[in-house]
Amino acid sequence: MSGRGGSVLLVALAATASLLVSAPAVVEVETPPPAPVAAPAPPPPLPSLSFDELVSRTESVVVNIDAHRGWSGVAGTGIVLTSDGVTLTNHHVVSGATEITAVSPATGLIYDVAVTGYDRTRDIAVLQLGAAHDLPVADLAEAPPEVGSPVTAFGNADGGGVVVAAPGTVVAHDRNVVVRDSTDGSRHRLTGMLQTDAAIRPGDSGGPLVDAFGVVVGVNTAGSVYRDETEIIGIETGDSPEAYAVPISEALDVLEQVRSGVGSDTVHVGPTPHLGVSVTTARSDSGDRGAEILWVSYDSPAYHAGLETGSVIVDFNGAPVSSTADLEDALGRLRPGDQVRVEWIDETGASHSTDLTLETGPVR
Structure with missing residues (x-):
């Protein structure tokens, strides 16, 4: 069964066979075939979570991140992957930071943070929360959501210290965009992004984009973009928001590279x-x-x-x-x-x- 509530159809193939038993001077007897076995009915799809259930489940597996750069700082969000504190966020959240802390909004506990590796080209960083244990962990998608599927972006919106939910839908896969870093104005090209119409705001960076079952499908990354040399102001274009997330499979590729302990042309370890x-x-x-x-x-x-x-x-x-x-x-x-x-x-x-x-x- 998939982590997003999909069903698995189990089909039992019952082979019908004849067994011929013969003996000298005895009439041939044919064993009747076994009765056909009906295939089990597929389990019903899991019901999607209510909004309150979605918020409760997701809030327990995120942390709010404060990354300090001298007198200034950046607020972001992280997704907890292991009970001992391995966490994903965006590279741009922690870039240049001299001190990083994380707070669990569910428990109020504060953690010192070490960056164990990152990939600037995919805007993903892997963190370790100091002295963390027994943390709830996020469920991760095995396949990307279909276009039109409902999703919700969660994060430390506007750095308020409270996890805020922004519902939306999947608009497109595999989008390439040029994003502007709000801290220094530099531009970076990101490829293979998941586009949504969830209203991602500053502070949501690094937070989870989840499906209707609370399974993480992406890492919220950008809500202010440049495309075709035309600036998009804020997070809205036209009548609906426009936002982008790194697919969770891409983020996990970075995680596995960091865990291997061996860097590459794009992934820095240590x-x-x-x-x-x-x-x-x-x-x-x-x-x-x-x-x-x-x-x-x-x-x-x-x-x-x-x-x-x-x-x-x-x-x-x-x-x-x-x-x-x-x-x-x-x-x-x-x-x-x-x-x-x-x-x-x-x-x-x-x-x-x-x-x-x-x-x-x-x-x-």
Whole structure:
């Protein structure tokens, strides 16, 4: 039986056979066939949950997340997957955070949070809630919901600390969108998204999108998007909201990669390495030419190595750097404590190189 209340038809195939028994000087006797066995009736489909039941079941398997970045912070939501606190959320919820906590709205318990891995390209992060035990866990879908199916988005809407439900339907599968990060204005392309008309709001990011039976089908991710170079203001387009979720199967792929302990080109496993620079892509008439440093953090590896504002990083750990993405990808494959060689060009055009050791830093 599926986790979404679908029924399984069990068909019993009764084979009818004749058994011939013979003996010398005895007439042949034919054993009558067995009586046919009727196939069992399929079980009736599970009834969908009432709204109150859906809220109660889902509230018990989510946490509200506060990710602090110095004096500022971001509110989001997480989906509890294991009784000892393995939790999913969006990468953009925890990116750049120096301190992360989670609160169970069902119990009021507060947990320190460690980020054990993430995939920026799919906007998924895997968390571990400190000292968690005996937590209720979410039921996860084995197949995506059909277009037109009812779904409900749950999350810490507007960072209010209360789990809010936003009902809607599935509009489409496999949508590609460019989303704008509300914290820094950067844009990111997300592929294979599940589109809904649930009114997802800031703070809902990382929360569960569930079907009528309370089974998680996706991770709420975006309600403000750009498409075809046309900005969509807020979460509404036309008469109905427009929102997107990462299908739960995609999120679980990231989880399994993180659990394997081996990173990939897109999935970072373990603590995040820290170089200590903020960069932008340096461009010229001939194209992208490196990662230009906008500022250097005091007392960071980059600071002690002599990198300065206005310099352009052109090679990192033996890999050419032509853009910010190149540098981010190269960093994502490393860990704190790794020693790397950095090559850069200063504002006078002079070339430099040095070896440095990466430190532990916030999720990138």
